[in-house]
Amino acid sequence: MNDIDEDELDEAGIADEDGAIDESATEEIEQTEELEQSEAVVAEEESEGDGGESESDVEVVVETQSYSGSDAFVVFVRHENQVLLMKRADGVADFPGAWDGVYGIGDPSDIDAVTARIEESTGISAANLTYVRSAEARGLEFGNRLNDVTPILFMSATTEVEPRTLYTEAEWSDPGSIGDKSYSIPQIGELYGDVASYLYILKTTMGQEQKVASEIQARLSGTGSLQDIQSEIFSVTHAPLLRGFVFVEASAFHHVEKLIGRAGGRTTPLKNCRKVLPGTSPLGDVTPYLEPKAATAGIEEGDIVEIRASSFKGERARVTNVAENKEEVTVELFDAQIPIPITIRADQIRVTQRVDE
Numbered sequence: 001m002n003d004i005d006e007d008e009l010d011e012a013g014i015a016d017e018d019g020a021i022d023e024s025a026t027e028e029i030e031q032t033e034e035l036e037q038s039e040a041v042v043a044e045e046e047s048e049g050d051g052g053e054s055e056s057d058v059e060v061v062v063e064t065q066s067y068s069g070s071d072a073f074v075v076f077v078r079h080e081n082q083v084l085l086m087k088r089a090d091g092v093a094d095f096p097g098a099w100d101g102v103y104g105i106g107d108p109s110d111i112d113a114v115t116a117r118i119e120e121s122t123g124i125s126a127a128n129l130t131y132v133r134s135a136e137a138r139g140l141e142f143g144n145r146l147n148d149v150t151p152i153l154f155m156s157a158t159t160e161v162e163p164r165t166l167y168t169e170a171e172w173s174d175p176g177s178i179g180d181k182s183y184s185i186p187q188i189g190e191l192y193g194d195v196a197s198y199l200y201i202l203k204t205t206m207g208q209e210q211k212v213a214s215e216i217q218a219r220l221s222g223t224g225s226l227q228d229i230q231s232e233i234f235s236v237t238h239a240p241l242l243r244g245f246v247f248v249e250a251s252a253f254h255h256v257e258k259l260i261g262r263a264g265g266r267t268t269p270l271k272n273c274r275k276v277l278p279g280t281s282p283l284g285d286v287t288p289y290l291e292p293k294a295a296t297a298g299i300e301e302g303d304i305v306e307i308r309a310s311s312f313k314g315e316r317a318r319v320t321n322v323a324e325n326k327e328e329v330t331v332e333l334f335d336a337q338i339p340i341p342i343t344i345r346a347d348q349i350r351v352t353q354r355v356d357e
Contacts, residue, residue, distance in 0.1 A: 071105060071106070071147065071148060072103065072104065072105050072106075072108075072147045072148065072149045072150070073103070073104050073106070073108035073114060073149060073150040073151070073152050074100065074101040074102065074103050074104075074149055074150075074151055074152070074185070074188075074191055075101050075102040075103075075104070075114060075117070075118055075151075075152045075153075075154055076101045076102075076151065076152070076153050076154070076191075076192050076195060076196060077101070077102065077118060077122070077124070077129070077154045077155070077156050078132075078153065078154070078155050078156065078196070079155070079156045079157075079158070079159050079172065081174070081175075081283045081284070081287065082159075082172040082173060082174060082175075083172070083173055083174075083175050083178070083192065083196070084101070084102075084122070084156070084161065084170060084171075084172055084173075085099050085100070085101070085170070085171050085172075085173050085178070085181070086099070086100050086101065086102060086121065086122070086163060086166075086167040086169070086170055087099050087100070087163075087167060087168060087169035087170070087171070088100055088166050088167060088168075089166060089167065089168045090168075092166050093143075094142050094143060095142075095183075095185050097183060098183050098184050098185050099171075099181045099183065099184040099185070099188065100166075100167070100184065100185045100188070101151075101188070101191070101192075102117060102118050102121045102122060103149075103166065103185070104117035104121075108134060108137070108150035108152060109134075111131050114131075114152060115129055115131070115154075118154060120164060120165055121163070121164050121165045121166065121167060122161050122162065122163070122164070122167075122170065123160070123161060123162030123163075123164060124156055124158060124160070124161060128156055128157040128158045129154050129155070129156055129157075130154060130155045130156075130157075131152075131153075131154055132153040132154060132155055132195070133152075133153050133195055134150055134151065134152045134153070134195065135150070135151050135152075135194035135195045136150075136194070137149055137150040137151075138150075138151070138187055138190065138191060138194070140185070140186045140187060141186060149191070151191040151192065151194045151195045152195060153195035153196055159172055174282040174283055174284050175192065175196065175197075175198060175199075175280070175282075175283065176198060176199060176279075176280040176281050176282035176283060176285075177282055178192055178280075179279070179280065190252070193251040193252050194251065196251075197234050197249045197250060197251055198249070198250065198251070198252075198253075198280040198281075199247055199248070199249055199280060199281045199282075199283055199286060200247070200248045200249075200250055200253060200256045200276055200277070200280060200281065201245050201246070201247060201248075201276070201277040201281050201286075202245065202246040202247075202248060202256070202260065202273050202274075202275070202276055202277070203244065203245065203273070203274045203275050203276075203277060204244055204245065204246050204272055204273050204274065205244070205272040205273075205274075206243045206244040207243065208272040209238040209243065209244070209245065209246050210238065211272060212238075212246050212270065212272050212273050213236050213237065213238050213246050215270060215271070216236045216246070216248070216259060216260070216270070217236055219259065219267075219270075220233055220236075220259075224267075225267055226258070226259065226267060229255045229258055229259065232250055232251045232252065232255040233248065233249070233250045233255060233256075233259060234249040234250065234251075235248070235249040236248050236249075237290060239286075239289035239290055241289060242289045246273070247281070247286060247290065248276075253276065253280075256276050257276055260273050260276065262275065262276065294324060294327060294346075295327040295345065295346035295347040296322050296323070296324045296327050296328075296329065296346040298351065299319060299322055299329060299346060299349075299351060300319065300322065300354070300355055301319050301320060301321060301322060301355070302318065302319060302355030303318070303319045303351050303353065303354055303355050304316060304317070304318055304319075304351070304352050304353040305317055305318075305319060305329075305331060305349040305350060305351050305352060306349065306350050306352050307331070307344065307348060307349055308348055308349060308350055309344075309345075309348040310344060310348060312333065312342065312344075315333050315334070315335065316333070316334045316335070316352070317331035317332055317333045317334060317342070317349075318331060318332050318334065319331050319349075320332055320341060321341075322346075323343075327345065327346045327347070328343055328344065328345055328346060329343070329344065329345075329346050329349060330342065330343045331344065331349070
C-alpha cells in the first residue's frame with residue numbers, strides 16, 4: 001500500500017514537473033513571438049522614418065554645399081597704428097604661404113575662446129589683449145567649401161610675437177599696406193575694413209581744404225541719401241602744412257567715393273573736391289602731418305636763429321636754453337654790447353644754422 005502510494009506520488013510529481021516544463025516552454029514561445037512581432041513593427045516604423053529622413057538629408061546636403069554657417073573667424077590684432085599679419089606655413093591645406101590675420105574655427109561670439117586662439121597662435125598672453133569689436137561674417141571660399149568667416153578686432157599691449165600653429169612668420173604692418181601683399185587669404189582687406197578703417201586722401205582745390213572738410217561734415221550729419229554710410233566714415237581732417245589734400249578715415253574706398261558724389265549717382269558732386277586718390281594711405285606717411293608739432297621741435301641749445309617777431313625782429317641770436325613744456329626759448333643777441341638773455345616764443349624764431357654744422 002505504501003509502495004503503491006509512493007509510486008503514485010512519484011508519477012504525480014513527474015507529471016507535475018512535466019506540466020511545469022510544458023507551461024514554461026509555452027510561455028517562452030509566446031514571449032518570443034510577441035518580441036518578433038514587436039521588432040517587426042519597429043523595423044517597419046524605422047523604415048518609414050528612414051524614408052522621410054532621407055528626403056530631409058538630401059536637403060541638408062544641398063544646404064551644406066551652398067553655405068556652411070558661421071563657423072570660423074579671422075582676428076586682426078592691432079598695436080597703436082600697426083596691425084599684425086601672420087604668414088601661413090607652406091604645408092597647410094588651405095592657402096599655404098598666404099598672409100592672414102589669426103584664423104580660427106569655432107564660435108566667434110565666444111571671446112574667451114577667440115582670445116585663447118590668439119594666444120595659441122601668436123604667443124601674446126590674454127593679459128595683453130583687449131577685445132574691440134566684431135562685424136558681420138563674410139562668405140569665403142576655401143577650396144571646394146564655403147566658410148562663413150567673422151572678422152574680429154583686438155588691441156595688443158605688446159609687439160612681441162611668436163608664430164605658432166598654422167603660422168611661420170609674423171609682421172607688424174601699416175594697415176594701408178595690407179593690399180600690397182602678393183598673396184593673402186581672400187578678402188583680407190575687406191575683412192579688416194569691416195572692423196577697422198583705412199585712411200583715404202581727397203584731392204582738393206588748393207586753399208579750399210577747410211571748406212571741403214566742413215561740407216563733408218555737414219553731409220554726414222544730414223538725413224539724406226548718405227545715412228547708410230554715416231557709420232562707415234569715422235573722421236575728416238586736413239593738415240595746414242599740406243595744401244590741396246583732405247584726409248578721410250573710412251572702412252572702404254567706395255564709401256568715400258559716394259560721400260563726395262563720385263559714385264552712387266544720388267549725391268551731388270562735392271565742389272572743390274576733384275577725386276579720391278587710388279589706394280589707401282599708410283598711416284606712417286601721413287601721421288607726421290596730422291599730429292601737432294611742438295614749436296620747440298628741432299631747436300637745440302647753441303643753434304643760431306633769426307628773430308621773426310617782437311621788437312627784435314630781424315636780429316640774429318644764439319639759443320642758450322629750450323623750455324619744451326612752455327614752448328619757449330632763451331636767446332642772446334649777437335649785436336648786443338652786453339649779452340642779455342631774452343625769452344621769446346619758439347614760433348617767433350627761425351633756425352639759420354644748427355649747432356652741429
